[in-house]
Amino acid sequence: MAKLTLDDLRKLREEKQKLLEKRDPSNKDAQIIVGMGTCGIAAGAKDTFNAIIDELDARGITHVLVRQTGCMGSCHSEPTVEVVTPDMPSVIYGKVDSGTGKRIVDEHIVNKHMIDNHICDKPSMDIVSEPGK
Amino acid sequence: MAYKQYILVCGGTACESNQGIALFAALKKAVEENGLVNDVQVVRTGCLGFCEKGPIVKILPQDTFYVEVKPEDAEVIVKEHLVKGRVVSRLLYDKNQSKRNVGIEGIDFYQKQFRIVLRNCGVIDPDKIDEYIARDGYKALEKALFEMKPRDVIDEISKSGLRGRGGAGFPTGKKWEFAAVQPAGQKYMVCNADEGDPGAYMDRSTLEGDPHSILEAMTIAGYAIGADTGFIYIRAEYPLAIQRLETAIKQAREYGLLGKNILGSDFSFDIEIRLGAGAFVCGEETALLASIEGNRGMPSPRPPFPAVKGLWGRPTVINNVETLANIPVILLKGNLWFSKIGTASSKGTKVFALTGKINNSGLIEVPMGTTLREIIFDIGGGIRDGKAFKAAQTGGPSGGMIPPQFLDTPIDYENLSKIGSIMGSGGLIVMDEDDCIPDVTKFYLDFTVDESCGKCAPCRIGGRKLLNYLARICNGEGALEDIDQMLAISEAMSRASLCGLGQTASNPVQSSLRYFMDEYKEHIVDKKCRAGKCKNLLSYNINTEKCVGCTACARVCPVNAIAGERKQPHVIDAAKCIKCGQCFEVCKFNAVNRS
Numbered sequence: 001m002a003k004l005t006l007d008d009l010r011k012l013r014e015e016k017q018k019l020l021e022k023r024d025p026s027n028k029d030a031q032i033i034v035g036m037g038t039c040g041i042a043a044g045a046k047d048t049f050n051a052i053i054d055e056l057d058a059r060g061i062t063h064v065l066v067r068q069t070g071c072m073g074s075c076h077s078e079p080t081v082e083v084v085t086p087d088m089p090s091v092i093y094g095k096v097d098s099g100t101g102k103r104i105v106d107e108h109i110v111n112k113h114m115i116d117n118h119i120c121d122k123p124s125m126d127i128v129s130e131p132g133k
Numbered sequence: 134m135a136y137k138q139y140i141l142v143c144g145g146t147a148c149e150s151n152q153g154i155a156l157f158a159a160l161k162k163a164v165e166e167n168g169l170v171n172d173v174q175v176v177r178t179g180c181l182g183f184c185e186k187g188p189i190v191k192i193l194p195q196d197t198f199y200v201e202v203k204p205e206d207a208e209v210i211v212k213e214h215l216v217k218g219r220v221v222s223r224l225l226y227d228k229n230q231s232k233r234n235v236g237i238e239g240i241d242f243y244q245k246q247f248r249i250v251l252r253n254c255g256v257i258d259p260d261k262i263d264e265y266i267a268r269d270g271y272k273a274l275e276k277a278l279f280e281m282k283p284r285d286v287i288d289e290i291s292k293s294g295l296r297g298r299g300g301a302g303f304p305t306g307k308k309w310e311f312a313a314v315q316p317a318g319q320k321y322m323v324c325n326a327d328e329g330d331p332g333a334y335m336d337r338s339t340l341e342g343d344p345h346s347i348l349e350a351m352t353i354a355g356y357a358i359g360a361d362t363g364f365i366y367i368r369a370e371y372p373l374a375i376q377r378l379e380t381a382i383k384q385a386r387e388y389g390l391l392g393k394n395i396l397g398s399d400f401s402f403d404i405e406i407r408l409g410a411g412a413f414v415c416g417e418e419t420a421l422l423a424s425i426e427g428n429r430g431m432p433s434p435r436p437p438f439p440a441v442k443g444l445w446g447r448p449t450v451i452n453n454v455e456t457l458a459n460i461p462v463i464l465l466k467g468n469l470w471f472s473k474i475g476t477a478s479s480k481g482t483k484v485f486a487l488t489g490k491i492n493n494s495g496l497i498e499v500p501m502g503t504t505l506r507e508i509i510f511d512i513g514g515g516i517r518d519g520k521a522f523k524a525a526q527t528g529g530p531s532g533g534m535i536p537p538q539f540l541d542t543p544i545d546y547e548n549l550s551k552i553g554s555i556m557g558s559g560g561l562i563v564m565d566e567d568d569c570i571p572d573v574t575k576f577y578l579d580f581t582v583d584e585s586c587g588k589c590a591p592c593r594i595g596g597r598k599l600l601n602y603l604a605r606i607c608n609g610e611g612a613l614e615d616i617d618q619m620l621a622i623s624e625a626m627s628r629a630s631l632c633g634l635g636q637t638a639s640n641p642v643q644s645s646l647r648y649f650m651d652e653y654k655e656h657i658v659d660k661k662c663r664a665g666k667c668k669n670l671l672s673y674n675i676n677t678e679k680c681v682g683c684t685a686c687a688r689v690c691p692v693n694a695i696a697g698e699r700k701q702p703h704v705i706d707a708a709k710c711i712k713c714g715q716c717f718e719v720c721k722f723n724a725v726n727r728s
Contacts (some may be wrong), residue, residue, distance in 0.1 A: 005397045006279065016267035019237040020257075025196035036218035050172075053137045062631025066137070068218025095589045105344060 028065035029058035030109065035080040037071025039090045043078035044097060053082075055105040064109060077120050094120030111126050136174040138215055140164070140599070141253065143190040144339055145180025145496075146373055152204055156188050167211050169454035179342015181255035182496040183242055186226065191255075198265070199224040199241065226230050242493050245512055247474070249482050250458040251498045254342030259377050262384040263347040271390055273461035279351045281464075286357040287313055290460065293468035294480035299325055299416070299453030300531065300633065302479070302546040308450055312358040315448040320360040322351050322402075323451040325421060326367035328412040330446035330529025331580060333560030334456035335484040337498050340367070340374040343458070344381035348391065348404060348456035351617065353464065355402040356523035357467035358450055363404040368411045378406060413530075417632045418451045420586065422570045431586045432632035453558065455484055459690035475501035479545035489563035490517045492666060502543040505535060509563055520565040524648070528557025530577040531637035533644030534570070553644040555637065570649040571656055573602040574641045581638040592635025597627040599642055604637045607667045611657040661728075668712045671727055675716075677702035679724035686716035686725060695710075 004012065005099045021027065031081055034040070053066050072080050077094025083091040085102060091114055093104065100118055142148075142157045161175050181189045186200035192214060199210065202224055226240050257264035267270075277286050291306025312320060324347060328336040340347060349725075351363045367375060382404055385391040392402045407425050414420045415430040422444050424430035443449025461483060463471045472480050477503040485508065488494045492514035499508060503523055509515070516522050524534040527544075533554030535542075542548050545560045546556050564573060582596040599622055602615045623639035629634045646653065655661045662670040675686070675695075682700040687693075695709045697703030703717070717725045 003387075003392075006275060008388075009266070009275065009388075009396060012263065013266045013269070013272070016263045019135075019269040020264060022136070023193045025194045028194065032216070036216075038217070050137065053135070057135050065194050068214075070217070070219045107407065 005082035018060075018062070021116065022036045022057075025065060030064045030085040031083070031102065032064055032066045032109075033069050033084070034066070034080040035070070035072040035074075035078065035082070036068040036077075037075075039071055040078045047098045048081065048096050048101040051101040052105060053100045056109075059105065059110070061105070061109065064105075069106055072099040073120065074120055085109065085112075088112060088114075092120050093118040137172045138174075138195075139193040140173060140175045140210070140215075141178050141181075141193060141255070142175065143179075143181045143187060143189040144177035144255075144259070145184065145187075145341055146334070147180070147184040148189060149373065151187055153188040155204040156190070156202060156207060157505050159204040160190070160211065163207045164210035164215075167216060169211070173215055174212075174256045177260075178257060179254035179259050180251075180338040180496050182246075182251065182338075182498075183218070183240075183493065184495040185493045189255075191223075195669060198226060200226050203670055209451060216244050234694045236497070241514065242495065242497075242512055245500055245503065245507055247482055247500050248498045249462050250339060250455050250484050251496070252462065253346065254496075256336060257343070259342055259344055260380050262345060262381065262388060265343070269465060270345055270461075271349055273464035273488070274349050274352055274390070275396065276464055277356055278396060278400055278724075282355045283359065286353060288467050289464060290357075290615060292477075293419050293463045293471040294465060295456065295459055295471065296479065296546065297453055298455035298459075298483070298556075298558065300528065300555060302556060305452065305456055308440055309354065309357050311438065312360075312448045312450045315441060317359055318619055319362075319445075319447045319506070320358055321444045321447060321449040322355045322358065322363040322690060323358045323421070323425070323449055323599075324351055324363065324365040324457060325416065325418065325451050325453050326371075327409050327416040327421060328364055328371075328454070328558060328668070329411070329416050329584075330487045330531075330558060330560045331367065332562050333529055333558055334485060334486045335496065335559045337371050339454050339458055339484070340371070341377055343378045344374075345385065346458050347454060348381055348385050349377075350452075350460035351404060352391065352395065352402045354452065354457070355448060358448070360450070361401050361403070363402065364407050364425055364444075365369040365404060366407045366409055368407040368414070368415075371412050371454065373691045375406065375408070382406070410644070412579075412586075414586045414632070414634050417634055420632065421451065422449065429586075431588050432634075434631060455559070465596055476543060476545045478547050483544070483559060485559045485561045487561050487563070489561075490565040491515070491563040492517055501545045503540050504543055506540040508544075508561065509540070513563070516563065516565050520567060522563070523566055523568055524570070524645075526554075526562040526564070526573075526577075526641070527560070528555040528637070528640070529560040529562075530580045531555060531633070531640055532557045532560075533593060533640045534564075534573075534648060535644075536648040554640065555646055567664050567666075569604055569607075569664035570645050570652045571606050572662075572664070572666045574645045575600065575607055577641040578603055578638070581634065584633065589629075589631040589635060591626045592631070592638060594631075596635070598622050599626075603642075606653060606656050607662075608669045609656065609660045609667070611653075613654075613657055615657070616646065616650075618651060646672050665727055667716070671712050671714075672707065673710060673712065673717060674707075674726050674728075675703050675705055676724045676726055679722050681722055681724075683721070685719050685721070689715045689719045691715065 036045045081093045081096045164173050190199040190202045244389040287309045295305045415424045417432050420430040420432040439449045484498045578600040585592045587593045605611045623643045626639045680702040687695040694706045
C-alpha cells in the first residue's frame with residue numbers, strides 16, 4: 001500500500017463507510033423481515049433474503065435493515081416477508097421468490113406502493129404475540 | 134463480495150481470557166462449515182464493556198446481544214440464528230426478553246452511558262485501520278493539518294475545557310500551550326499508558342479496542358506543540374494492548390499517516406513504544422520520563438515542569454490515554470459540543486472500571502456529573518447478593534473512600550476532592566457490609582508502601598508507619614492515640630512528599646478516618662470487627678442448644694479444635710482454634726457463633 005494523499009484518504013473513508021453502515025443498526029428506519037423457519041427456507045427464503053440484500057446494495061440503499069425471523073405462521077404462502085416502513089402500514093407479503101424480493105425493494109421501498117397480488121393477511125394477534133405480552 | 138450479516142466477538146482482555154479466543158475460532162469454523170463464508174463476517178472487536186457477562190457476541194445488523202457465550206455455543210448461533218433466523222433465547226441477557234427486543238436497549242447497563250472515548254470499542258476491529266478510517270478516523274488529523282494552524286488546535290482544546298484524565302485534572306489545552314511557546318527545536322509528545330491502580334483497566338481497554346484513536350490524537354498534539362517524535366509508555370503486562378498498538382503503528386506508517394510528510398503536508402511525526410516494567414511510580418510523569426531515558430524510574434522535583442524541560446531536557450507534553458482519545462472528537466465536533474457535556478468545571482465524560490462487590494462489573498463511560506448512585510445501582514445493577522453498600526473507592530490507592538451519604542453527589546473533579554477522594558484515572562471499587570474498612574485501608578497502604586520508590590522520606594517512612602499502625606489495629610493491638618499519630622503522619626505525607634504517589638498515599642487513611650471512625654474505634658476499644666475480616670478479633674463458639682451433633686464442623690476443622698460425640702453438642706477449643714471460619718460456613722443449624 002502506497003502512502004496516502006489527502007484525496008486518497010477521503011476516498012478510502014467514503015468507500016469503507018458504506019461497508020460499515022450496513023453493519024450499523026442505528027441509522028435504519030425501515031425493516032424488511034424475512035421469515036426463515038424451516039418452512040420458509042424449504043420454500044426458498046434464503047434466495048429471497050440474498051436477493052433483497054443484493055438489490056439494496058446495488059441501489060446503494062443503507063437505511064433499510066434486512067433481518068431474519070422464524071416462522072410467521074403463514075406456512076401456506078412461504079416465503080413470507082414483512083416490510084415495516086415509517087410512512088406506510090406494515091405489510092406481510094407471501095410467496096416471495098427472489099424476483100418478488102427485488103420488486104419489494106423497487107416498488108415498496110423506493111416507489112412507496114404495495115405489490116397487490118402478494119399481500120397476505122397477518123395471522124390474528126393471539127397467535128403472533130406471546131402469551132402475557 | 135458483500136457480507137450480509139456480521140458476528141462481533143468481544144476481543145477485550147476479560148472476554149479473551151474467558152475462552153474468548155476459542156469462541157472466535159469456533160464461530161469462524163462454524164461459519165465456514167455452514168457455507169456462509171461469503172455472507173457472514175466474523176469480527177473481533179475491542180471491549181464491549183459488559184465484562185461481567187462476557188464473552189459477549191453481537192449479531193449485526195439485527196443487533197442481537199448474546200452474553201456468556203461459550204465456544205460450544207458457536208454452532209448453535211450459526212445454525213439457529215444465522216441460518217434459520219431464530220434468536221437463541223437462552224443466550225440473551227434477559228432470557229425472557231421479547232423476541233423483538235434482543236439488543237442492548239433492554240439492558241440497563243448501557244442506558245445511562247455516553248460514549249466518546251469508547252466510541253469505537255466494540256464497534257470496529259482494532260486490527261483494521263480501514264474500519265477506523267470509516268468511522269471518521271484520521272479526519273480530525275486532516276482538519277488539523279490542512280485547515281488549522283497549531284495555535285488554532287490548542288485554542289480549540291482549551292475552549293473545550295478538557296482536563297487530564299490521568300488523575301490531577303490539569304487543563305489539557307494549557308499543558309499544550311506551555312510546550313508550544315517554548316523556542317522551536319526538538320520537542321516530544323508522550324502518551325502515559327502506565328495504568329497501574331489495582332482494579333483499573335480503562336486505558337488498557339481503550340488501547341485494545343481503538344489503538345488508532347491514540348495514534349491520531351498524538352499526531353495532532355505533535356502538530357500543535359511542534360514535536361516530531363512521540364512515545365507511548367505502556368506496561369509490559371498489557372501484551373494484547375501492545376500487540377494491537379504495534380499493528381496499528383505499522384498500518385499507519387504504511388498509509389503515510391505516520392512518518393515523513395503526513396498526507397503530503399510538510400508535517401512529519403512518528404511514534405515509538407516504550408515498555409515499562411510495571412512500577413506504579415512510573416505513572417508519575419517525571420518518573421515516567423526518567424524511565425523512558427533508561428534511568429531508574431524515580432520522580433524529580435517540579436518545576437521545571439516537563440512542558441518546559443522534559444525528556445532529555447527538551448519540552449515534553451505527557452497526556453494520559455483517555456485524555457488523548459477525546460482529542461479527535463473535539464476537533465471534529467467542536468469545542469462547543471464538547472463543553473455542553475458534563476458539569477461547570479468538568480467537561481465531557483469519564484470512563485470507569487467498575488469492580489468489587491457489584492453485580493455488573495465492567496467498563497463504563499458516563500457524562501461528568503453522573504452520581505455514584507446512578508453508576509452503582511442503575512448501571513452496575515446494585516450490590517451482589519442483596520448486601521448493603523458500605524463505601525466506594527475512586528482513584529485506586531491514591532483515592533478516598535466515599536460513604537453512603539454521598540451517593541447522590543454528582544461526580545466531577547471538584548466534588549470528589551471536596552469529599553476527600555480524587556477522580557484518579559477511573560478505577561471504582563465498590564465495598565459492601567462484609568468489607569472491613571481498616572482492613573481495606575491496610576490493603577491500599579500495603580500497595581503504596583510496596584510501590585514507593587524510596588526517594589523521599591515522608592513517603593518512604595510515613596507509609597511504613599501508617600501500615601504498622603493499621604496492622605496493629607486490625608490485630609486488636611491498637612490504641613486510641615494511634616489515630617492521632619496516623620492523622621499527623623498523613624498530613625505530613627500529603628504536604629511534604631515529592632510526587633503524587635506520596636502526596637496521595639494517605640488518602641485512604643484520611644478519608645476512612647473521616648467517615649468510618651466508629652469502625653476504627655470498635656477495633657481499638659471493643660476489639661471487634663463487624664465485618665468479620667480481622668481474624669484476631671474474632672472468636673467462635675458453639676451454641677449448645679442449637680447444635681444437633683451432626684459432626685460437620687468437627688470434620689471440616691483443619692486443626693481438630695472441635696470435639697464432641699455424635700448427636701451431642703460440640704465444643705470449640707479456643708486455644709487450638711485458628712479462626713479460619715470454616716465451621717461457621719459449614720454449619721447448617723446456625724449453631725456456630727462468631728463474635
